[in-house]
Amino acid sequence: MRKLKSVLLVMIAATTVSMASPAADANFRDAMSAVQANDLGKAMHCLELAIADDPENVRYASEYRQVAIRSKDFDRSIDYFSKLVANHPRSANLHLNYGFAYVDKIPAAGSITQVILANNALGEFTKAVEIYPNWIALYTRGASYLFWPKIFNKAPLGVADLEKALALQKRGPTKPYYVRTYIALGDGYCKTEQMERAKEIWKEGLSKFPNDSRLKDRLALHGDQLVTLIENNFDPNKRVDTDLREIWLDARE
Amino acid sequence: MVRRARIGLHLALAVWMGLGFSPAGAENSGTQPKFDDITARAGIKIRHHTRTYSGKNGDVLRMFTSGGAAVAVGDYDNDGYDDLFMTDSEVGKPNHLFHNNGDLTFTDVAEQAGVAGGNDPSSIVSDAIWFDYDNDGLPDLLVARFGTPILYHNEGHGKFRDVTAGSGLTRFGNTIAVIAFDFDNDGYLDLLFGNYFQPVNLLSLKDPHVLPNNLDGATNGGGVTLWRNTGHGSFQDVTKKAGLGKITGWTLDVGHGDFNNNGLQDIYVACDFGTDHVFLNNGDGTFREVTEKATGWDTKKGMNVDVADYNNDGLLDIYVTNIYDDYMKECAMLWQNLGDGTFVDVSSDVGVCDTGWGWAAKFADFDNDGWQDLFVVNGLRSAGSDNYLPVLLPMLTTPGIDFSDVNNWPDIGDRSWSGYQRKRFFHNQGNATFQEIGATVGVNNDRDGRGIAIIDIDNDGRLDIVQTNANQAPILYHNVSGNVGNWVELKLMGTKSNRDGIGARVQLQAGGLTQIRELDGGNGYAGQSMHRVHFGIGASNKIDALRIRWPSGRVEIFDVPINTFTSVQEGSGIVK
Numbered sequence: 001m002r003k004l005k006s007v008l009l010v011m012i013a014a015t016t017v018s019m020a021s022p023a024a025d026a027n028f029r030d031a032m033s034a035v036q037a038n039d040l041g042k043a044m045h046c047l048e049l050a051i052a053d054d055p056e057n058v059r060y061a062s063e064y065r066q067v068a069i070r071s072k073d074f075d076r077s078i079d080y081f082s083k084l085v086a087n088h089p090r091s092a093n094l095h096l097n098y099g100f101a102y103v104d105k106i107p108a109a110g111s112i113t114q115v116i117l118a119n120n121a122l123g124e125f126t127k128a129v130e131i132y133p134n135w136i137a138l139y140t141r142g143a144s145y146l147f148w149p150k151i152f153n154k155a156p157l158g159v160a161d162l163e164k165a166l167a168l169q170k171r172g173p174t175k176p177y178y179v180r181t182y183i184a185l186g187d188g189y190c191k192t193e194q195m196e197r198a199k200e201i202w203k204e205g206l207s208k209f210p211n212d213s214r215l216k217d218r219l220a221l222h223g224d225q226l227v228t229l230i231e232n233n234f235d236p237n238k239r240v241d242t243d244l245r246e247i248w249l250d251a252r253e
Numbered sequence: 254m255v256r257r258a259r260i261g262l263h264l265a266l267a268v269w270m271g272l273g274f275s276p277a278g279a280e281n282s283g284t285q286p287k288f289d290d291i292t293a294r295a296g297i298k299i300r301h302h303t304r305t306y307s308g309k310n311g312d313v314l315r316m317f318t319s320g321g322a323a324v325a326v327g328d329y330d331n332d333g334y335d336d337l338f339m340t341d342s343e344v345g346k347p348n349h350l351f352h353n354n355g356d357l358t359f360t361d362v363a364e365q366a367g368v369a370g371g372n373d374p375s376s377i378v379s380d381a382i383w384f385d386y387d388n389d390g391l392p393d394l395l396v397a398r399f400g401t402p403i404l405y406h407n408e409g410h411g412k413f414r415d416v417t418a419g420s421g422l423t424r425f426g427n428t429i430a431v432i433a434f435d436f437d438n439d440g441y442l443d444l445l446f447g448n449y450f451q452p453v454n455l456l457s458l459k460d461p462h463v464l465p466n467n468l469d470g471a472t473n474g475g476g477v478t479l480w481r482n483t484g485h486g487s488f489q490d491v492t493k494k495a496g497l498g499k500i501t502g503w504t505l506d507v508g509h510g511d512f513n514n515n516g517l518q519d520i521y522v523a524c525d526f527g528t529d530h531v532f533l534n535n536g537d538g539t540f541r542e543v544t545e546k547a548t549g550w551d552t553k554k555g556m557n558v559d560v561a562d563y564n565n566d567g568l569l570d571i572y573v574t575n576i577y578d579d580y581m582k583e584c585a586m587l588w589q590n591l592g593d594g595t596f597v598d599v600s601s602d603v604g605v606c607d608t609g610w611g612w613a614a615k616f617a618d619f620d621n622d623g624w625q626d627l628f629v630v631n632g633l634r635s636a637g638s639d640n641y642l643p644v645l646l647p648m649l650t651t652p653g654i655d656f657s658d659v660n661n662w663p664d665i666g667d668r669s670w671s672g673y674q675r676k677r678f679f680h681n682q683g684n685a686t687f688q689e690i691g692a693t694v695g696v697n698n699d700r701d702g703r704g705i706a707i708i709d710i711d712n713d714g715r716l717d718i719v720q721t722n723a724n725q726a727p728i729l730y731h732n733v734s735g736n737v738g739n740w741v742e743l744k745l746m747g748t749k750s751n752r753d754g755i756g757a758r759v760q761l762q763a764g765g766l767t768q769i770r771e772l773d774g775g776n777g778y779a780g781q782s783m784h785r786v787h788f789g790i791g792a793s794n795k796i797d798a799l800r801i802r803w804p805s806g807r808v809e810i811f812d813v814p815i816n817t818f819t820s821v822q823e824g825s826g827i828v829k
Binding site for chain 2 (some may be wrong): 151
């Protein structure tokens with residue numbers, strides 16, 4: 001069963017290339033041409049058509065949100081996914097991207113709205129986990145918990161998700177993006193005041209990803225400097241990279 | 254958004270300007286101020302009380318109106334020692350007029366002076382300022398309220414008379430801030446009120462939809478009201494005519510200054526729950542909004558406006574506190590004036606971003622080194638060990654919730670909310686940076702600060718601090734710094750200009766530095782500083798030049814003595 005889930009993750013990613021419908025693929029190519037021409041409105045329109053044809057396509061949804069970020073049309077992206085998940089309530093991919101659409105808007109929002117957006121995102125990530133608790137859903141929700149201020153005590157929930165994500169990724173071949181789990185889980189341990197475990201997991205991560213500067217930086221720092229480095233990564237005013245390119249590039253390879 | 258788009262270029266320019274205008278060798282000499290808390294010794298044995306409300310929404314309304322602890326400095330009896338007016342807010346509780354005895358002690362004379370009242374069953378005292386509205390040389394007193402304001406005329410001999418009824422200032426408003434300045438340069442001080450709520454009486458609430466309709470961009474606040482002084486003892490509401498009628502934000506503070514060096518007083522409006530506003534004075538009795546170009550729009554919780562040239566480049570900068578805490582990262586904004594109609598926020602770069610839940614902030618040169626430092630008070634509510642935020646979160650994240658409905662907000666009870674915060678003292682390093690040294694200088698108390706007034710209580714040229722606190726006792730910090738620099742302190746008296754000299758621009762050259770000050774009429778949340786212009790000049794034992802540009806436009810150049818208090822009259826020079 002566990003092995004099957006890992007395979008499914010790869011299959012989801014692989015759909016970005018191999019399983020797209022001809023119409024969706026044509027719309028996607030048009031969208032990419034529009035992006036090149038800086039016609040972001042047209043790009044969003046074409047991507048909306050492509051996603052509607054192929055809701056499980058990680059790449060289409062991800063590219064759509066990146067265009068929305070460039071055009072600062074966050075509400076359009078949120079509205080679009082809102083309608084799409086209503087029509088496809090069992091699509092983990094759509095719930096995930098719907099959540100990311102909220103996350104994408106956070107740096108552009110006021111501080112109270114940021115809380116509301118983060119909470120909305122968390123709701124969608126939870127639905128994704130409930131539908132299909134694969135690595136990306138667990139990693140995403142786990143990491144998102146870590147952004148919450150300490151007073152809300154969500155970091156332990158993040159650690160729990162990230163530990164599950166780590167367990168999943170250990171069952172299959174190593175992917176380049178798996179380094180994120182080691183980083184985030186260590187950060188989660190740090191936020192839950194388990195510094196020794198944080199160091200251990202970063203070291204373990206570095207043994208598998210020896211060139212990752214983020215892990216090296218964390219292991220090189222101590223005390224307040226380390227805390228500052230980590231907290232800076234969870235500043236809601238800084239844009240979080242929600243581009244899922246790594247996943248489909250890996251699938252294509 | 255506009256702000257973000259150009260911040261890179263402007264920041265580089267700002268840093269360059271900050272460094273470029275600071276002459277080599279003119280940096281901070283390394284001295285640090287030191288303060289003693291002399292509140293009790295000085296005879297100031299009072300505490301503020303926030304207003305309590307009856308009914309099921311009483312707890313929430315009290316939380317939303319937990320200001321009102323204000324202080325205004327003025328020498329009401331012209332004895333050469335600045336006095337203090339301090340407010341209370343609970344029904345029946347008196348305000349206080351502390352007469353400065355000249356020996357570091359004060360005596361509360363509010364009752365005999367006739368200025369203790371104001372907290373009646375339908376009104377809440379919220380702020381106060383001294384201003385000589387009739388230019389008779391005696392400071393008058395304006396008490397702002399959630400209600401109608403009270404204007405006291407200074408009759409002399411320590412007595413005041415309530416002249417509100419004949420002043421035109423009879424309209425109800427939920428005023429939280431007031432400043433006096435001469436916006437039309439006619440020689441009479443006008444009044445700008447910052448109003449938090451719309452003009453509904455919270456003490457007899459009929460419609461529960463009185464709270465902000467959006468917590469990052471509210472449009473249902475009280476805005477501002479501009480009252481023009483007719484010169485005949487009355488005021489006229491010219492808000493709309495002046496172009497200020499479209500502000501619908503939750504104004505928490507207002508500030509004035511000549512931002513573009515054209516001799517006219519401009520305005521900054523700080524709003525809670527949404528964007529601040531910048532208005533330039535057209536010189537014809539109207540203002541034009543330039544927010545988009547000047548600063549860009551924001552979504553922060555603007556709490557305070559203070560105006561000063563922090564980097565001695567000849568341009569007035571603006572400091573606005575916001576809310577910066579573990580759960581909300583809204584840096585304070587230090588709007589560095591670039592001189593081209595735009596400002597850039599350099600708060601993070603110069604080290605004055607993190608203020609906690611900020612309230613008042615005031616620039617002043619506490620060690621007389623020629624560079625203005627910055628004192629900031631903070632803290633919303635210090636109560637029990639439980640935190641209000643986990644209780645608040647479910648409401649905030651309820652889909653479609655109406656934030657404006659007071660019934661939707663959970664009671665705070667005995668919970669704390671951004672309480673027990675340490676005050677910040679940002680020491681100006683003279684190189685476009687500040688260092689926070691509140692603990693070292695002795696002002697890092699953890700009370701729920703609201704207002705700040707700068708005062709020289711003993712006329713020794715070392716600036717002292719009054720800090721008011723919500724529902725708590727105030728603090729009087731006496732400046733006992735050793736090894737401070739030399740200083741110049743001026744009392745300005747307008748003749749053609751308003752008698753207080755508010756809006757006068759003073760430029761001083763000494764020790765290789767050129768500094769400017771502009772006398773303001775109450776900038777800063779809940780605190781009006783002394784009506785004196787103070788300069789620190791470091792080790793310089795003389796000034797090279799002192800130039801005053803009066804609001805009338807008259808420019809005068811003086812030579813004034815150092816290390817003493819000097820009175821200057823428009824057209825007559827030094828008068829004593």
